[in-house]
Structures are given as C-alpha cells and as structure tokens.
Amino acid sequence: MSAAEKSLDVVALGAAIVDILARVDDALLDRHGLPKGGMVLVDSEQATAIYDDMGQATEVSGGSAANTIAGLAALGASVGFVGKTKDDQLGKIFAHDIRAVGAKFDTPPFPADHNGATARSMILVSSDAQRTMCTDLGVSGLLDVSDVPTPLIEDAKVLYLEGYLWDNEATKASFRHAMTAAKAAGGQVALTLSDSFCVERHRDSFREIIQGPVDILFANEAEILSLYQTEDFEDAAVTAAQEVPLVALTRSENGCVVMRDGVRVAVEAEVIDELVDTTGAGDQYAAGFLFGLTQGADPGTCGRMGCVAAAEVIQHLGARPMADMKALFRERGLSS
Amino acid sequence: MSAAEKSLDVVALGAAIVDILARVDDALLDRHGLPKGGMVLVDSEQATAIYDDMGQATEVSGGSAANTIAGLAALGASVGFVGKTKDDQLGKIFAHDIRAVGAKFDTPPFPADHNGATARSMILVSSDAQRTMCTDLGVSGLLDVSDVPTPLIEDAKVLYLEGYLWDNEATKASFRHAMTAAKAAGGQVALTLSDSFCVERHRDSFREIIQGPVDILFANEAEILSLYQTEDFEDAAVTAAQEVPLVALTRSENGCVVMRDGVRVAVEAEVIDELVDTTGAGDQYAAGFLFGLTQGADPGTCGRMGCVAAAEVIQHLGARPMADMKALFRERGLSS
Numbered sequence: 001m002s003a004a005e006k007s008l009d010v011v012a013l014g015a016a017i018v019d020i021l022a023r024v025d026d027a028l029l030d031r032h033g034l035p036k037g038g039m040v041l042v043d044s045e046q047a048t049a050i051y052d053d054m055g056q057a058t059e060v061s062g063g064s065a066a067n068t069i070a071g072l073a074a075l076g077a078s079v080g081f082v083g084k085t086k087d088d089q090l091g092k093i094f095a096h097d098i099r100a101v102g103a104k105f106d107t108p109p110f111p112a113d114h115n116g117a118t119a120r121s122m123i124l125v126s127s128d129a130q131r132t133m134c135t136d137l138g139v140s141g142l143l144d145v146s147d148v149p150t151p152l153i154e155d156a157k158v159l160y161l162e163g164y165l166w167d168n169e170a171t172k173a174s175f176r177h178a179m180t181a182a183k184a185a186g187g188q189v190a191l192t193l194s195d196s197f198c199v200e201r202h203r204d205s206f207r208e209i210i211q212g213p214v215d216i217l218f219a220n221e222a223e224i225l226s227l228y229q230t231e232d233f234e235d236a237a238v239t240a241a242q243e244v245p246l247v248a249l250t251r252s253e254n255g256c257v258v259m260r261d262g263v264r265v266a267v268e269a270e271v272i273d274e275l276v277d278t279t280g281a282g283d284q285y286a287a288g289f290l291f292g293l294t295q296g297a298d299p300g301t302c303g304r305m306g307c308v309a310a311a312e313v314i315q316h317l318g319a320r321p322m323a324d325m326k327a328l329f330r331e332r333g334l335s336s
Numbered sequence: 337m338s339a340a341e342k343s344l345d346v347v348a349l350g351a352a353i354v355d356i357l358a359r360v361d362d363a364l365l366d367r368h369g370l371p372k373g374g375m376v377l378v379d380s381e382q383a384t385a386i387y388d389d390m391g392q393a394t395e396v397s398g399g400s401a402a403n404t405i406a407g408l409a410a411l412g413a414s415v416g417f418v419g420k421t422k423d424d425q426l427g428k429i430f431a432h433d434i435r436a437v438g439a440k441f442d443t444p445p446f447p448a449d450h451n452g453a454t455a456r457s458m459i460l461v462s463s464d465a466q467r468t469m470c471t472d473l474g475v476s477g478l479l480d481v482s483d484v485p486t487p488l489i490e491d492a493k494v495l496y497l498e499g500y501l502w503d504n505e506a507t508k509a510s511f512r513h514a515m516t517a518a519k520a521a522g523g524q525v526a527l528t529l530s531d532s533f534c535v536e537r538h539r540d541s542f543r544e545i546i547q548g549p550v551d552i553l554f555a556n557e558a559e560i561l562s563l564y565q566t567e568d569f570e571d572a573a574v575t576a577a578q579e580v581p582l583v584a585l586t587r588s589e590n591g592c593v594v595m596r597d598g599v600r601v602a603v604e605a606e607v608i609d610e611l612v613d614t615t616g617a618g619d620q621y622a623a624g625f626l627f628g629l630t631q632g633a634d635p636g637t638c639g640r641m642g643c644v645a646a647a648e649v650i651q652h653l654g655a656r657p658m659a660d661m662k663a664l665f666r667e668r669g670l671s672s
Contacts, residue, residue, distance in 0.1 A: 056406070056433045056656070059395035070392070089425035089453075097392045117425075320392070 014065025016083035071287025163194035270311035280319025350401025352419035407623025499530035606647035616655025
C-alpha cells in the first residue's frame, strides 16, 4: 500500500496512562528520594506513599505516545492509538479522552476483575517548571501481540513506538509484530527513546531495532548520548544519522537538530513568554514533527513544527495542547 | 462548648463528587436537551451518552460544599468534611484531595463491591464562561446517620449544609441529627440552597429548617426568589431576614446583599479581568464569607471576603481556588 492510499497518518503503540498533576516543593521530592526532572517507575506501595504526601491534584489523560497522538489530532492529522487499560474508572477516562480527540482506539481493556489497574503517573511540577514523574505502569505494559490491530497499522503512514513500553517481553513481541506489519505495508517506523534511564536498560535492543526497521528516531540530548555512550552530542548525532534515515534530536531551549540522509539542519527553539511546565515537550515536539512529515514537509520545516508545538505545551500545565493548534500553525505560516 | 473552645471553624455535610470538566459548544447542550447554566441530575445511561459526546476532559475533585471547605482551607481556616464515597478510583481521588487541602475527612466509603459508584459531575463550560452541570449522584446521597461524626460537628463553630443533598430520606435524617448536635454544642448552622430546582423540590422542608435551626442562609437570586415564590428580590430578602439571623444573598455581577438582624448591607462585586468559568462562584463566596464570620468579621466584611473569593475562582477553569488566597486577602486588606 502506498502512502497516498493509507487513510491514517500515524498510529502509535504506547502506554495508556492517566496523569495525576500537582504542584510540589523540593522538600517533597527529597522526602521520597525523587530525582528532580526524572522519570521513575514506582510500585503501588511507593505510589501510595507519594500520593498521600502530595497536595490536591488534577487528573488528565496522559502517556507519552498518547499525548503525541492527541497533539497530532489537534493539528488535524488522522490518528490511531493502541494501548492497554483495564475496565476501571481511570481506564474509561483514558479511553474516552483518546477517542474524544478523534483517535481510533479499540484495544480491549482487561476485565474489571483483573488484579492490575490502569496505569497512573504522578506528575510533580516544581516552581521552576521542571516535572518529576512517578509512574505506576499498572497494566499498560501488558500489550499482547493479539492486541495489535494489524489492519490499522497497515493503514498508517507512520507507526510510532514509545520506548517506555520496552520493559516487558510480551510488549517487545508486540512492537516487533507491529514493525513487521508496518514495513510490509510500505509504512515508516518511528521510535522515541522516551527517557535516558529507559535507554540504559534497553540500549542493546534499542540499537538493534534502530539499525533495523526504525526509519525515524526521536531523542533528546541525554537519551542520544546514553544510546551511544558518548559525551559528544555531534558524534552521537552523526552516528544516529548513519543508522537511521531521519533523526530528530531535541535540545530544550537550544531547539533541535534534524539529520536526514546525512544532511544536518538545526532549528532554533521558539521564544516563549513563560515556562510553566515542561511536561509533554518531547511528546508535542514529535506531534509537530510527524504532522509535518506526513504532510510532506522538508526536515527543517518538520523541526520547526515540532518546536512550535513544544513551545505551546510548556507554557501551561499539562502535556496535551490547549491552544487552537491549527490556528497557531497558520499564524506561524506553517499551514494554510 | 463556646466558640472559643472549638478547634474547627467549619464542618460541612455535602456531596462527595469528582468533576469532569470540558469545554463544549452550544450544539452539544442542545443535542442532550441541557439547560445552559443549569444543574441537572442524570442517571448512569444519560451520563454515558453525554460523556461519549463531549471532548477530552480533566478530572478534579468537586462537590459544592467540598469546594467551600477547600476554599476555607486555602484561607487558613480549620475544617472538616463529611460525605459519602465508594472505595473506587474516583472515591480515592476525592478522599485524597479533600485531605490534601487539610480537611479532616473520615467518612467510611462504601466497599468496592457496592453496586453504586462515587458521584461524578460533568461540568460543561461554554465559550461565554457559563457552566452547565450534569450530575450522576452515585452513592453521594446515601449519607446515613451513622456516618455523621457527632464529636467533629460539636467541635466546629459552624456546621455547613449543602441543599443538593436534601433529596434522600436517609440524608435528611443525617442533616437533622447533625443540626441538633451542632446546636446543642453551641455551634451555628449554615445552609446553602444550592440550586433553584433544588428549592422547587424541597421548598416546604427548606422553609421549615430555615425557620428552625438554620442561623446562616446562603442563596443566589434565583434560589431566594424560588424559596419565597416571589419576583421581588427585596421582598424575598426581607422575608429571609425575618426568619434567619444572618442571610447572604449573591447577585452575580451585582455583588451581594447581607442581612444581619434586619440590617441590610450591600457589597459590590469585584472588578475582574476575564470571566473564564463561573463554576464554584457560589461555593467560594460561601468560603470567603464563612472565613470572615469565624474570624469575627462584621457582615459587610464577610460579604466582601465572599466577593473576593468568588472573583478569584471565576477567572480560571475549575471550582476550587488556584491563587494564593491568603496573599490575595492580605493584598485586599482583608487579613494581616
């Protein structure tokens, strides 16, 4: 199937998570030994201890790849999501919200009597806008091959994979199955490395798929340095570009570097009014970038679209866009 | 027990609800026959139909009296809350949040195998900032007399009762029990009429307790007109003042009228920058007012405190304060 015949722009496999957002002070992070700005996996007992200690919160659907899908939908892309929930209250909230943005979402939830729960991530936002995430993955990592909707993946221009999910053997098999289906149908495979600790845990197998089916790689500076075990960003970028046709590397306030077939394009970050919450910056960068890509934009324009989408999300609390993204892109001359 | 010996300022009996907030257009309200600006009770089937039709949402603890308690806590008052949840995910969220603001909350939840659910209220915010509420009361109305913590109520200067809960016989008995305990311990009883439809349903019994144990009455214009079946606000205010020692009547952009022992004080509304979402205006007015009252402020100052607290909450999405309320009150010369 050629790209023009496909009816979906992007389908993502990712963690189906409901975020629990609260503003915290540094003392709380210290009390629980949480590395500020990091992402830690917690078990149910740790999750309860942190939750009990934090202030009044707001619940909102999250998940890194799901946030990207929501961002793509806000830009007008046609999208689908595959991720595992349980038939509980948070699972229903996640399913409602991903469908409400316009994504196809039909992954069967685990029944109500399953002993797990829909994943939760406590997102602790500090006064300096940094976010520390404590994630209780719940059932989100239990994505079985039988949950992967092959026709949906065949129908998408891009299959987007969330590195966070690489912790579970069943999910790895699902990823491989999905990659094979996407490639066989002429689609492209995109991977986000998600987190530098995630890269630490899975460096070898990430490198294997990066050298294999992956066509598009998303990473931030810490992640790409960890992947190639170097301290030199340019070295890492060049190595990545030798292994993957298209590489998009984000550098926070320094914008991004896009490498396509060995050609390097640097894009400056957007000027913002106020940094409120960095949650979702990478997710929305990927949304903007993939929107451009599936619309046929050049690598530099894709990078700029990523930076504009990221700039929107870091200026408010929460990881999904709140602005009218189509209007914002028109304003910036990025769409007509 | 004299007021000085009590360790709590306000204890409220109210509905324990988690709000589901979304922005909607008028067409959605029309499709479901929802009166814009109103509060309707929906069953589980109607709730599902509306939820499926609305966009991505945010979940946040709500409940009218619980919002008032959260507002009081934000101002520095010592508070408690009594309300019924179930041991489900939304019930845990409600319990966490009310405790996280600093309120005592020990009402036992229904067990996980109870066939009801923790109450949900879909709060549909229109572009003109009006909010339409669709509430599925779930187990929140099933507050039994045995759930009422008599010592907690005896220990509070003010017992605050939410009119919305008056629909259920068991809850009425609980209200009466709580009022008796409060009065016997030298406390004051406050009632909010909650909603004009609520007044329509319960006019006679509301009037009976207003002429009886109620010391402080909160109502907006529509509610007080409905209570006394008149179209003349001043008539209604005078009648209320003859039946209750202290009456606080809110009039949206026209501020409020406070009647104490027959003396009328009018307070102008605060000037605001932008009206975003009227949800919680009445709840936060009551919070500001009761804060003043329990600190010994005069009626006019109580009214102004109410107006300042209401003005804060209508300038953002959500029914609980987001600003540093103590600082805001200091800024306005309302506390030192």
